[in-house]
Amino acid sequence: MKRIGLFLLLILLLPLSVLAQTADPTPTPNPDETSDPIPRVHTVAEGENLTYIASLYEVTVDELLALNGLPNADNLFVGQTLTIPGGEGEAVATVYRLGGGDTLAQIAAVFNTTPNAILQTNRMISPSQPPAIGQTITVVSRTGSALPQSVTGTPHVVAPGETLVTIAAQHNISPAALAVANDLPYLAHLLAGQRLRIPSDAPPYQYLSGAWQQVAIRPFPIIPGNTVSIYVENVLEGRPSGQFGNQPLQFFPQENGFVALVGIDAFAEPGFFELRLEGSGSRPWRPFTQQVLVNPGSYALQQIPLDDNPELRQQEDEMLATIYLTRSETRQWEGLFTAPVTPTIVTAPYGDARSYNGAPITIYHSGVDFAGTIGTPILAPASGTVVFVDLLELRGNTVILDHGQGVFSAYFHLSETFVAAGDVVVAGQTIAAGGSTGLSTGPHLHWDLRVHGVPVNGLQWLETPFP
Ligand SMILES: [Zn+2]
Structure with a gap:
């Protein structure tokens, strides 16, 4: 009995040791900061050539070519960073905003520093609380300038039994080059699940987890x-x-x-x-x-001199929500959206909290109001399929376009509609005429833009191409 118990215990313990071996170590592109001297660099300016740059630093053109891996002196471009032989550069403090995929390891790699140095500079205690995407941090760049260096390559997740030699052979590079690219000692023992950077000219490499x-x-x-x-x-x-x-x-x-x-x-x-x-x-x-x-937005309060009808609003909201949440795979728009009315005059922006006749705030303005008269042409802002045309009590005459992949635009308070459900429209096509039907203080267009059902600020789509 005791023996069987011990056996079971061993079985239970076994997967734990396997797990421990396959754990994903945090990629540390540059573990030893102090041993890494800061290079002296030169950023190529308009009108400069290699002969000029070589004379500036009292080095030879051949030295510059060799150190920067340049095949010849003809391919310089403005803004290119050249490493200058001899001498040492200086650490440069710079401010950096994290984009998507900017892990601590990533920022450390492109600024030739260490995750710990970044944490210390920003008085952050623990790498378990890395800075968030969108946050701004101070980085002491050790690239020789305030600019990040480009890191290229593709990830390789080590499979059980793989070694530096087999992985290098698989990717047609030398084991030494693979070791250097990952700051590993030559012929280091690899763990299954460990992530390596396979150096190559492209694409840009990010220090992320897994594959x-x-x-x-x-x-x-x-x-x-x-x-x-x-x-x-x-x-x-x-x-x-x-x-x-x-x-x-x-x-x-x-x-x-x-x-x-x-x-x-x-x-x-x-x-x-x-x-x-x-x-x-x-x-x-x-x-x-x-x-x-x-970050916080800056939205105001709109006082609407009308009585709202919350029950009716909820009914209409629920009916419209089912339309906004239908899913079509094909993206019909390309690039920027165009304004649904011209001239484009915003009379009530998106997002302001709304109080109807002084009642407490329960809703915000879900779209953008544009000035217009009865009869103002309402234009499709992008290609799409008409999925709804009807008269609603609060929204008045309504048209809804499905642009694909969860993006819908809606047009309220129209006097007339010129399309039917199922029609495919193109950007700039007149789909309706402006009006003041439904709960409205006067002729205007209310324009709603929805992303997977969430009302968003459509004006952003006139300036920023998505996806
Ligand atoms: Zn409105």
């Missing part, structure tokens, strides 16, 4: 009411999924990866939102998480 190749978030600053685009690439085959705060992410293929759009509600509490990325194909993808900073 994530790229995580890119834009645009900044992120505020309530704005739309956020999250682009990801993973070396593994499959499809990503994830969450932004408590919103599930819906990814669609884009370039070499996938993109998801997130709408942030105008009433969202500013602060840190967790971005969690995962995915699966023939194998599950290792999750990636990072905090994202949502």
Whole structure:
């Protein structure tokens, strides 16, 4: 009996030791800061050539060519960073805002410093609380300038039994080059699950976990009411999924990866939102998480001299919500949206809190109001499919366009409509005439833009191309 118990205990312990061996060590691109001298660099300016730069630093053109891996003197470009032989550069303090995928290890690598040095400079205690995407930090750059250096390559996650030699052979590089690129001693012992950088000319390399190749978030600053685009690439085959705060992410293929759009509600509490990325194909993808900073917006209060009808509003909201949440795979728009009326005069911006006849605030302005008269042509801002045309009590005559991939635009208070459900419209096409039907203080267009059901500021889409 005792023996069987011991045997069971061993069985139970076994997976633990396996787990310990496959743990993903934090990638440390540059563990020993002090041994790494700061290079002296020169940024190429307009009209400079190698002969001039060589004379400036009393070095030879050949030395410059060799140190910078340049095939000849003809390919200089303005803004190029050249390393100058001899001499030492200086540490340069610079301010850096974290973009998507900017882990501590990433920032350390591009500024030739260490995660610990960054934590110390910013008085952050623990690497378990790394800075969030969107946050601004101070970095003491050791690249020789305030500019980050480019790091290129692709990730390789070590499989059981692989060694530096087999991985190097697989990628057609020398084991020594692979060791150097990962700050490992030559012929270091590798752990299954460990992530290596396989050096190559392209693409840009990010120090992420697992087989994530790229995580890119834009645009900044992120505020309530704005739309956020999250682009990801993973070396593994499959499809990503994830969450932004408590919103599930819906990814669609884009370039070499996938993109998801997130709408942030105008009433969202500013602060840190967790971005969690995962995915699966023939194998599950290792999750990636990072905090994202949502800055406060600046919204005002609008007093509306009308009586609202909350019950009716809720009925209409629920009916419209089912339309906004239908899912169509094909993206019909390309680049920027165009304004739905010209001239484009905003009479009530998106996001302001609303009080109807002095009643307490329960809603915010979910769209943008544009000036117009009865009959003003209402233009489709982008290509899409008409999914709704009807007269509603509060919104008046209403048209809704589905632009694909969870993006909808809606037009309220119209006097006339010129399209029917199922019609496909193109950007700039006249779909309706402005009016003052429904709960309205006078002729205007109310324009709603929805991203996966969340009302967002449509004006951002006139200036920023999505996805
Ligand atoms: Zn409005």
